[in-house]
Amino acid sequence: MRELQKPQEGRLLKPVGENIASVIGHLERVAADRLEIIQEYLQTVAPMVHGVERKPIGPMETLEFRQDMAGAKHPRRFPAQNMSDGTLRALGVLTALFQGNRDYASSLVGIAKPETALHPAASAALREALARASQDTQVIVTSHSPDLLDDLSLSADALLAVVSEGGETRIAPLDEAARMAMRDQLFSAGELLRLNQLAPDRAVLAAQAQEQADLFGEVEP
Numbered sequence: 001m002r003e004l005q006k007p008q009e010g011r012l013l014k015p016v017g018e019n020i021a022s023v024i025g026h027l028e029r030v031a032a033d034r035l036e037i038i039q040e041y042l043q044t045v046a047p048m049v050h051g052v053e054r055k056p057i058g059p060m061e062t063l064e065f066r067q068d069m070a071g072a073k074h075p076r077r078f079p080a081q082n083m084s085d086g087t088l089r090a091l092g093v094l095t096a097l098f099q100g101n102r103d104y105a106s107s108l109v110g111i112a113k114p115e116t117a118l119h120p121a122a123s124a125a126l127r128e129a130l131a132r133a134s135q136d137t138q139v140i141v142t143s144h145s146p147d148l149l150d151d152l153s154l155s156a157d158a159l160l161a162v163v164s165e166g167g168e169t170r171i172a173p174l175d176e177a178a179r180m181a182m183r184d185q186l187f188s189a190g191e192l193l194r195l196n197q198l199a200p201d202r203a204v205l206a207a208q209a210q211e212q213a214d215l216f217g218e219v220e221p
Helices: 020-030 032-045 085-098 120-133 176-183 189-194 202-216
Strands: 049-057 060-067 076-079 108-112 138-142 160-165 168-173
Touching: 020 032, 020 049, 020 060, 020 085, 032 049, 032 085, 032 120, 085 108, 085 120, 120 138, 168 202, 176 189
Parallel strands: 108 138
Antiparallel strands: 049 060, 060 076, 160 168
16 A cells, blocks of 8 residues: 555455555545545544545655645645554545445455554544445454454444364354343453453354265265
């Protein structure tokens, strides 16, 4: 995202943001309301940033940010190359979430560790953005962050727990103890994660193991 980029179609963000300048430019032209949402959340996460836009440089392009500077009357402009990792990553996550428009949108967005390089105080805004985007697009997120899950309104049905055992990674819905604690609002999912109590349902894991045994078991002649 820091590097100069070749202009591309820009309808959907590529996996590591290598076409984000084109995506922002596309939103400027056809979905200014979506770009406004991105910029509002970006300013919440990084308060000094007042906006971002596509900036052509010869045959290439980059992103240009408007940012407050001490002693300056108006926001200064900085290329992506000069921005922090946290700001760029936040923009990438927000662009992935809100990149669609009425005529063209992704049906699934997957994001690994969206909290990386962000201050924990930004977790609430990030969580709100994820929930808002999920109203229009299926969103799958992997995270190790208790701060991101620290919300009593978060439903246990929205979560899957992951455990690594015997060299295998296994995934299942939360066990009944965790579900009950969240349902009765005794603990948030984030608090349970800090206590190492956000565990997968063992009955579901056992059923999964049996299904695998049946699938890959020996075939009788």
